[in-house]
Amino acid sequence: MFLFDLGIDMGSTKTTIYVEGKGVVLNEPSVVAIDSETEKIIAVGRRARRMVGRNPDSITVVYPIKNGVVSNFTLAEHMIRTFVQKVCKNSMVKPRAVVAIPSEITNVDRITISDVIMSAGVRKACLVEKPLLAAYGAGVEFGAKRGSIIIDIGAGTTDAAIVTYGGLALNASLKIGGETIDEEIIKYIRTKYNLNIGVRTAENIKKDIGCAVRPFTEVTMSVKGIDYATGLPMVIEVSNNEIYDVILPVLKDISGVLSIILEQTPPELIADISIEGILICGGVANLTGIADYFTQTLRIDASVVTEPEFCAARGTGPVMRHMRELKAFGYQYRSIEKADVPGVDDSEFQDV
Numbered sequence: 001m002f003l004f005d006l007g008i009d010m011g012s013t014k015t016t017i018y019v020e021g022k023g024v025v026l027n028e029p030s031v032v033a034i035d036s037e038t039e040k041i042i043a044v045g046r047r048a049r050r051m052v053g054r055n056p057d058s059i060t061v062v063y064p065i066k067n068g069v070v071s072n073f074t075l076a077e078h079m080i081r082t083f084v085q086k087v088c089k090n091s092m093v094k095p096r097a098v099v100a101i102p103s104e105i106t107n108v109d110r111i112t113i114s115d116v117i118m119s120a121g122v123r124k125a126c127l128v129e130k131p132l133l134a135a136y137g138a139g140v141e142f143g144a145k146r147g148s149i150i151i152d153i154g155a156g157t158t159d160a161a162i163v164t165y166g167g168l169a170l171n172a173s174l175k176i177g178g179e180t181i182d183e184e185i186i187k188y189i190r191t192k193y194n195l196n197i198g199v200r201t202a203e204n205i206k207k208d209i210g211c212a213v214r215p216f217t218e219v220t221m222s223v224k225g226i227d228y229a230t231g232l233p234m235v236i237e238v239s240n241n242e243i244y245d246v247i248l249p250v251l252k253d254i255s256g257v258l259s260i261i262l263e264q265t266p267p268e269l270i271a272d273i274s275i276e277g278i279l280i281c282g283g284v285a286n287l288t289g290i291a292d293y294f295t296q297t298l299r300i301d302a303s304v305v306t307e308p309e310f311c312a313a314r315g316t317g318p319v320m321r322h323m324r325e326l327k328a329f330g331y332q333y334r335s336i337e338k339a340d341v342p343g344v345d346d347s348e349f350q351d352v
């Protein structure tokens with residue numbers, strides 16, 4: 001018999017699964033491809049992702065997690081089941097799981113995530129806020145007295161928090177992220193060049209020439225799309241300076257998530273967090289110049305953690321190891337998710 005616990009981060013664009021002692025063992029796009037007519041599932045994860053933007057009318061490609069919450073229960077369940085089975089192929093017993101969730105979430109969304117996880121073959125689940133996991137994943141020690149500030153900028157959600165003594169002191173979450181930047185790039189290219197580009201092209205522009213601070217030297221990139229006027233293919237040259245101007249307003253909104261927290265932070269904690277500085281994680285942490293942007297706008301040193309997109313998944317490890325102590329904060333494995341936030345007395349659901 002083979003028995004272990006999983007750490008699951010179901011992101012809007014990718015799902016990662018962590019196993020203690022092995023690290024991140026699964027990293028797959030959170031995508032499902034279905035037959036448009038029969039609604040039969042054709043592909044999940046990487047194979048489905050290859051079809052995005054290239055799929056014929058007979059195939060629909062769906063991201064069942066949007067802004068960090070479940071938008072299509074059936075497809076999300078199938079997708080997570082497939083991923084869990086991939087990781088637990090030799091296990092006779094259903095695993096338990098620590099699951100990353102946005103730090104501000106409705107009770108309905110919380111219960112839905114728990115239902116999906118349980119229906120997908122997990123025995124018991126402990127839901128933990130993403131920025132708390134991200135802090136552990138970034139190396140913040142469990143139970144550390146000194147406060148740390150962290151921001152997880154994903155595709156569809158930005159979560160920020162101050163973590164002290166192993167728990168969340170302050171947190172905030174907004175439904176913006178890398179996809180918001182992609183949408184703004186699509187709008188800009190349409191308005192300025194009358195060119196229709198797809199989501200993947202917009203994402204490539206962001207990754208290749210996007211930056212969070214005004215670039216020193218101008219770099220251009222060829223962008224292919226469909227001319228709205230003629231309906232024919234067209235190629236234009238786009239510069240990093242113009243993309244910087246497109247990205248900046250979104251970054252202001254993203255850094256607003258940190259401002260919300262900093263406004264409420266007592267002076268002692270400000271002194272604490274200034275020592276280590278702002279820890280940046282999530283896929284958008286890879287955007288060129290993002291640490292400089294936060295340092296300049298918030299006047300607190302900021303740095304990008306290593307492998308920022310795996311931070312929340314990695315942080316499930318310390319949660320598994322400290323589950324006993326975390327009970328005091330209301331975290332524990334449960335077979336049924338109650339409609340309450342952590343910290344309530346829910347002894348009838350306790351794990352044994």
Ligand SMILES: Nc1ncnc2c1ncn2[C@@H]1O[C@H](COP(=O)(O)OP(=O)(O)OP(=O)(O)O)[C@@H](O)[C@H]1O
Nearest residue numbers: 011012013014154155156157178282283284286287
């Ligand atoms: N080099 C890069 N520059 C800019 N953005 C990047 C880069 N690499 C990845 N990203 C963006 O990071 C985002 C994905 O981040 P991440 O994997 O943390 O999201 P997620 O966990 O799936 O989503 P969420 O946590 O919001 O549900 C995408 O929008 C992607 O385009």
Ligand SMILES: [Mg+2]
Nearest residue numbers: 011012154282
């Ligand atoms: Mg994420």
